[in-house]
Amino acid sequence: MLPKIALTIIIITIVVILFRKSGSLKKFQKSSGDDNAVEMKKDPVCGLYVEDTTSHKVKLDEEVYSFCSKKCRDEFIALKKK
Numbered sequence: 001m002l003p004k005i006a007l008t009i010i011i012i013t014i015v016v017i018l019f020r021k022s023g024s025l026k027k028f029q030k031s032s033g034d035d036n037a038v039e040m041k042k043d044p045v046c047g048l049y050v051e052d053t054t055s056h057k058v059k060l061d062e063e064v065y066s067f068c069s070k071k072c073r074d075e076f077i078a079l080k081k082k
């Protein structure tokens with residue numbers, strides 16, 4: 001019969017392996033989700049690339065434009081109104 005300590009070590013090893021597997025899976029899912037989140041859009045005014053999460057956006061002709069700043073957004077709107 002196995003000593004109790006050996007059995008305890010085996011159980012701990014199994015638990016650690018299972019924990020690591022689920023942990024690495026979660027990490028992978030999180031990192032792939034982050035990749036989708038950082039989509040870059042080109043500022044049509046100054047040509048800079050800005051993150052799609054920017055608050056400086058304007059929807060025009062069913063298309064959403066992203067800007068680096070409020071200044072660029074206002075400039076774009078002014079140009080389109082002409």
Ligand SMILES: [Zn+2]
Binds near residue numbers: 043045048069072
């Ligand atoms: Zn800009």
